Amino acid sequence: MNYRLAAVAVPLVLALSACSGPAGGEADAPATTAAGVTLTHAFGQTEVPGDARRVVTLGWGSTEAALALGVVPVGIEAQTYAADEDGRLPWVTEALAETGEEPTMVPASVEEPAYEEIGALEPDVILAPYSGLTAEQYEILSEIAPTVAFPEEPWTTPWREVITIVGEALGRTAEAEELVADLDARIEEEAAAHPELEGKSVAAVWDVGGTFWVYKPQDSRVDFLLDLGLVSAPAVEELASGEESFVYTLSYEETDRLESDILVTYASTEEEVETFLGQSYAQAIPAVAEGSVAAITGDELVAAMSPPTALSVDWGLDTYVELISAAAAD
Known part of the structure; x- marks a missing residue:
């Protein structure tokens, strides 16, 4: 890899x-x-x-x-x-x-x-x-x-x-x-303001260039999601081959097995989000079918939170949490 x-x-x-x-x-x-x-x-x-x-x-x-x-x-x-x-x-x-x-x-x-x-x-x-x-x-x-x-x-x-x-x-x-x-x-304050996130399972993915990436808890962006009170969906680890450290690819035929309360996905534009969500393999993901998707959209916001840095936490945190909170509500 x-x-x-x-x-x-x-x-x-x-x-x-x-x-x-x-x-x-x-x-x-x-x-x-x-x-x-x-x-x-x-x-x-x-x-x-x-x-x-x-x-x-x-x-x-x-x-x-x-x-x-x-x-x-x-x-x-x-x-x-x-x-x-x-x-x-x-x-x-x-x-x-x-x-x-x-x-x-x-x-x-x-x-x-x-x-x-x-x-x-x-x-x-x-x-x-x-x-x-x-x-x-x-x-x-x-x-x-x-x-x-x-x-x-x-x-x-x-x-x-x-x-x-x-x-x-x-x-x-x-x-x-x-x-x-x-x-x-700052993060604890934001998490406290959004108790709806507490205990919800999450899977973070990115479908790009014909490859479906799934991030494991070892990845900093997932670790940051857990800081907000979320928990890593068991399916994330269950679907991994065991050899990868922080990310792995999942075949489109297996996306229906990626069960989580919330799906966090990343994209540069709204068009990319719509294209992804319109695919049959995306529709097969339980969280997508239920409408519980947080699409982190726009290169700057994606970079700010994927993973965060000493300066980007404050820069993008409010928008980031709002998107995830909306997915939890859905």
């Missing part, structure tokens, strides 16, 4: 654009000691120096975490899905506007990270805790600067852990913990 295709917004997020410009500002001096910090991840351990100031962020969520913690990276991996012509997601653009700084947009790692462009930035640390780095790519990046990869599997790091890892790497552990606590309080 190509996990990069299925991660941030299923296959559509593979396409990432590049735009280079003047390097961004250096981070304020971290709160760590000169000895720095040692972080453990899937490829071993990385020693991040305590005076690390020039930060490059790769993958998903690390840019937002750094910005939310008051650190402007010198290099940010560009995005195309839901991004502007500069490769920036809307909440990143808003955060950068407040700083007045212009980081370099690093070409996206569609197949390989942009080693040359990253090296030219002379980073002190490279942050990729939610990414699809291979062991070989990690080794090459580590020759450029200390590199922090994902803790266990690619594209599975919980969004809270992305924030805490970035906080530890930048010497802002306390600030990261406070940020997570604030976001948790």
